[in-house]
Amino acid sequence: MLDREIAGIRCREVLDALESYLAGELDRTLRERIEAHLVECDRCARFGGIYAETCRDLRTLLAKPEPAPHALLERLKRRTTEGAI
Numbered sequence: 001m002l003d004r005e006i007a008g009i010r011c012r013e014v015l016d017a018l019e020s021y022l023a024g025e026l027d028r029t030l031r032e033r034i035e036a037h038l039v040e041c042d043r044c045a046r047f048g049g050i051y052a053e054t055c056r057d058l059r060t061l062l063a064k065p066e067p068a069p070h071a072l073l074e075r076l077k078r079r080t081t082e083g084a085i
C-alpha cells in the first residue's frame with residue numbers, strides 16, 4: 001500500500017483518523033491537515049469519499065424505525081376493526 005506524506009501527514013494516518021474526522025471529533029489542526037492531504041492525494045480523497053458515503057448510508061439505515069412486528073400489527077388492525085363496528 002502506497003504511503004505518501006502530503007501536508008505533513010501520511011496516508012495511513014489520514015485513513016486511521018478518517019472515522020474521527022467524519023464524526024467531527026478531531027481538533028482543528030489535524031482536521032485542516034487531513035483536508036490539505038485529501039486535496040493533494042487523490043487516492044485518499046477517493047477512499048475518503050467512499051468511506052463517507054458508506055457512513056452516511058449506514059446512518060440513514062440505522063435512523064429508520066424498525067418495522068413493527070407482524071403480530072402487533074395484526075392485533076392493532078383487529079382492535080381498530082372491532083372498535084369501528
Ligand SMILES: [Zn+2]
Pocket residue numbers: 004006010011012014037041043044045
Ligand atoms: Zn493519501
